[in-house]
Amino acid sequence: xxxxxxxxxxxxxxxxxxxxxxSEERLRRGMVAIIECPQEIPCNPxxxxxxxxxxxxxxxxxxxxxxxYDRCTGCTLCAQVCPGHAIFLxxxxxxxxAVVVVPHEFLPVPERGxxxxxxxRAGRDVGRGRVLWLLKPERExxxxxxxxxxxxxxxxxxxxLEVIR
Amino acid sequence: MRYGRIExxxxxxFERGRKVRFTLDGRELWGYEGEPxxxxxxxxxxxxxxxxxxxxxxxxxCMIGKCSSCLMVVDGVxxxxxxxxxxxxxxxxxxxxxxxxLPERVSDSFVPPMEIRRSLVVVGGGPAGLTAAIxxxxxxxxxxxxxxEGMRLGxxxxxxxxxxxxxxxxxxxxxxxxxxxxxxxxxEERGIEKMLMGTVIGVFRESEPRARYTLGAVxxxxxxxxxxxxxxRILADAVIFATGAAEKYLPFENNDLVGVMGAGGxxxxxxxxxxxxxxxxxxxxxxxxxxxxxxxxxxxGIKVEAIVEIMPRIGAYFVHAAKxxxxxxxxxxxxTILRAIGEDRVEGATIARVDDRWNPIPGTERDxxxxxxxxxxxxxxxxxxxxxxxxxxxxxxxxxxFIAVRDRYHRFAPFGYVAGDLSGIEEATTAMMEGKIAGxxxxxxxxxxxxxxxxxVIREVxxxxxxxxxxxxxxxxxxxxxxxxxxxxxxxxxGEIGD
Numbered sequence: 001x002x003x004x005x006x007x008x009x010x011x012x013x014x015x016x017x018x019x020x021x022x023s024e025e026r027l028r029r030g031m032v033a034i035i036e037c038p039q040e041i042p043c044n045p046x047x048x049x050x051x052x053x054x055x056x057x058x059x060x061x062x063x064x065x066x067x068x069y070d071r072c073t074g075c076t077l078c079a080q081v082c083p084g085h086a087i088f089l090x091x092x093x094x095x096x097x098a099v100v101v102v103p104h105e106f107l108p109v110p111e112r113g114x115x116x117x118x119x120x121r122a123g124r125d126v127g128r129g130r131v132l133w134l135l136k137p138e139r140e141x142x143x144x145x146x147x148x149x150x151x152x153x154x155x156x157x158x159x160x161l162e163v164i165r
Numbered sequence: 166m167r168y169g170r171i172e173x174x175x176x177x178x179f180e181r182g183r184k185v186r187f188t189l190d191g192r193e194l195w196g197y198e199g200e201p202x203x204x205x206x207x208x209x210x211x212x213x214x215x216x217x218x219x220x221x222x223x224x225x226x227c228m229i230g231k232c233s234s235c236l237m238v239v240d241g242v243x244x245x246x247x248x249x250x251x252x253x254x255x256x257x258x259x260x261x262x263x264x265x266x267l268p269e270r271v272s273d274s275f276v277p278p279m280e281i282r283r284s285l286v287v288v289g290g291g292p293a294g295l296t297a298a299i300x301x302x303x304x305x306x307x308x309x310x311x312x313x314e315g316m317r318l319g320x321x322x323x324x325x326x327x328x329x330x331x332x333x334x335x336x337x338x339x340x341x342x343x344x345x346x347x348x349x350x351x352x353e354e355r356g357i358e359k360m361l362m363g364t365v366i367g368v369f370r371e372s373e374p375r376a377r378y379t380l381g382a383v384x385x386x387x388x389x390x391x392x393x394x395x396x397x398r399i400l401a402d403a404v405i406f407a408t409g410a411a412e413k414y415l416p417f418e419n420n421d422l423v424g425v426m427g428a429g430g431x432x433x434x435x436x437x438x439x440x441x442x443x444x445x446x447x448x449x450x451x452x453x454x455x456x457x458x459x460x461x462x463x464x465x466g467i468k469v470e471a472i473v474e475i476m477p478r479i480g481a482y483f484v485h486a487a488k489x490x491x492x493x494x495x496x497x498x499x500x501t502i503l504r505a506i507g508e509d510r511v512e513g514a515t516i517a518r519v520d521d522r523w524n525p526i527p528g529t530e531r532d533x534x535x536x537x538x539x540x541x542x543x544x545x546x547x548x549x550x551x552x553x554x555x556x557x558x559x560x561x562x563x564x565x566x567f568i569a570v571r572d573r574y575h576r577f578a579p580f581g582y583v584a585g586d587l588s589g590i591e592e593a594t595t596a597m598m599e600g601k602i603a604g605x606x607x608x609x610x611x612x613x614x615x616x617x618x619x620x621x622v623i624r625e626v627x628x629x630x631x632x633x634x635x636x637x638x639x640x641x642x643x644x645x646x647x648x649x650x651x652x653x654x655x656x657x658x659x660g661e662i663g664d
Contacts, residue, residue: 007478010451010486010496039483040636042594043330045338061332062636081338083328084484106464106492107175123493143175160491 003038011121012036014156021156022069027092031074031099035065036159037086046078046087076101076135079145089147090155098155099132105143108163110134118150119160126157167536168207171439175464176326176340179439185254201316202247202258203228203235204438212423213509214247215261222509224423225442228433229321230314230364231411231547237261240391241268248433249362251316253390276386276395283310283358285607286380286401288365288550291320292593293585293600294407295348300604300622301405302355305613310399311352312363312382318352319345320409322593324432326464327457327485331594331633341593342436360384363397368404368554370578376400377580378554403580403607406551407600410544410565410586415449418504424511428458428541435465443537447514448472449502452480453592455541456496459489462539470533473500473516475523482638502538503530511536546587554581563645565590572654574606574623575599579658582607589649591642595633601626610659620662 057063196205290313325341
């Protein structure tokens with residue numbers, strides 16, 4: 001993947017990575033992991049975490065992780081261990097709604113049902129969404145994973161949230 | 166509020182000591198017992214710690230005892246590094262002006278010198294030093310002494326709240342602060358001796374017949390609630406240097422204002438001591454340290470106005486940069502800082518775009534409303550001691566500056582070793598691997614390791630290192646290391662460690 005442009009700004013554009021995304025058909029079947037980790041770095045907890053062997057890396061620990069979307073069950077384990085906060089999950093609920101799961105490591109922590117601001121990869125406000133569920137840190141060392149119900153067309157864009165109280 | 170104590174944090178809980186009174190220039194203030202004096206002062210809104218002869222103000226910069234920017238007169242002792250001196254009830258702290266005279270009553274402040282002897286001394290208790298000490302101990306060196314300037318073991322791991330890459334064997338997925346606790350526990354479990362708040366100020370090789378190495382250390386010791394300074398002469402059969410690195414500086418107008426801090430210094434203040442050293446920040450440099458500290462500043466409630474990076478691309482790992490980008494922090498490549506604005510302390514900063522030759526482009530200047538400027542423009546290995554111990558140095562830009570010439574076992578001389586950032590700026594995971602190699606080599610050279618055990622450990626870790634460095638970033642490190650690693654290992658240093 002060409003990441004030079006991303007290294008000039010610090011974030012990927014949707015059009016730079018969408019050809020690696022799961023199909024809409026897969027997203028309608030249920031939750032699936034989307035890994036946005038385009039650089040060869042020495043890191044592999046995601047591969048080791050997957051109980052289904054759905055994540056592979058070619059060329060050892062410095063490889064780029066690739067998800068087999070048919071094997072992935074959307075269990076969230078990889079997203080829980082990713083040190084780079086680079087793993088998201090998504091599914092399409094119906095014609096108007098999708099779910100995106102994002103890591104969240106800031107205060108305040110949103111509550112279930114709360115409406116929050118949706119941010120894209122550049123931190124731009126792209127709309128409002130509702131918190132469906134949260135995966136609490138098991139110990140103090142993990143971040144929250146927050147499932148957001150978002151407008152269907154935004155599943156490719158939403159990668160963070162901000163609490164608006 | 167420019168400065169403030171962090172009461173709530175998404176990751177950290179701050180355990181503070183009891184409240185104690187102390188005085189600053191005769192005025193009564195309070196802080197928490199055991200926190201650095203510098204932190205207590207900032208929490209009280211006091212940030213000019215001393216003034217140069219010409220009146221220029223000085224405040225904290227590195228927060229780990231390396232930069233001499235926080236010197237004050239404490240209980241009558243001038244040039245006390247307030248960032249590494251814990252606060253005690255009733256301390257008398259005074260602003261220092263120019264070059265202070267000697268204390269009036271020297272004898273009260275010092276304890277008599279002493280001499281000790283150890284098989285192995287490890288200078289520096291960070292990731293490299295701790296793994297080196299543990300490895301050497303596990304291979305049979307029973308009397309290992311770790312000397313460290315800090316108030317706790319762990320070195321820079323103590324402020325790393327981000328989770329580490331790598332694989333599980335080297336704590337991937339764990340935060341640096343957790344790794345520090347694990348290593349500290351391993352040291353305690355083995356009963357490895359440590360000398361905290363100890364600064365090695367000189368090392369001599371073969372200076373006297375009694376020992377291969379003689380080290381001089383200045384150590385702070387608490388006597389009846391007061392810190393006294395003592396000198397310790399340490400005779401050692403072998404020394405592992407893991408002295409880490411210091412933050413580099415950057416020339417720009419007003420770069421010495423209070424509020425221009427090393428990114429690592431900001432990390433220490435925020436993540437170790439729970440103090441916000443500013444409210445709105447500019448980060449200079451988009452390497453890993455810069456973007457990680459920017460993210461941690463957001464977690465601590467500091468607004469990050471921008472990260473400027475003079476190069477055309479971000480030096481940090483992409484995923485670290487992406488974490489701050491999605492919080493809306495602009496990362497401005499091809500931009501630099503022109504000046505800090507303010508009288509005594511930072512009240513703003515001027516940034517500008519640069520052309521292909523890194524010259525500011527006229528008309529692109531703009532002022533940012535910030536009260537904190539974080540410098541993250543690289544690290545340089547702290548080579549002073551190892552050089553004094555006889556290491557030959559070579560300049561390797563990609564490794565951070567002057568580096569000790571060494572063999573694959575991290576020996577720079579007979580019974581002398583380097584590990585961690587000192588042997589090339591890289592990261593904590595590889596520092597731990599290097600520490601293991603140095604520790605195993607020392608145990609072997611000292612004749613303590615069981616046959617073949619040292620070489621087994623070393624081969625295994627060398628494989629791990631090779632794998633870890635097999636990516637594009639690691640490959641560049643490997644290439645750079647060729648300039649300082651001598652092959653084969655010189656016989657006079659001990660030669661090959663074979664099966």
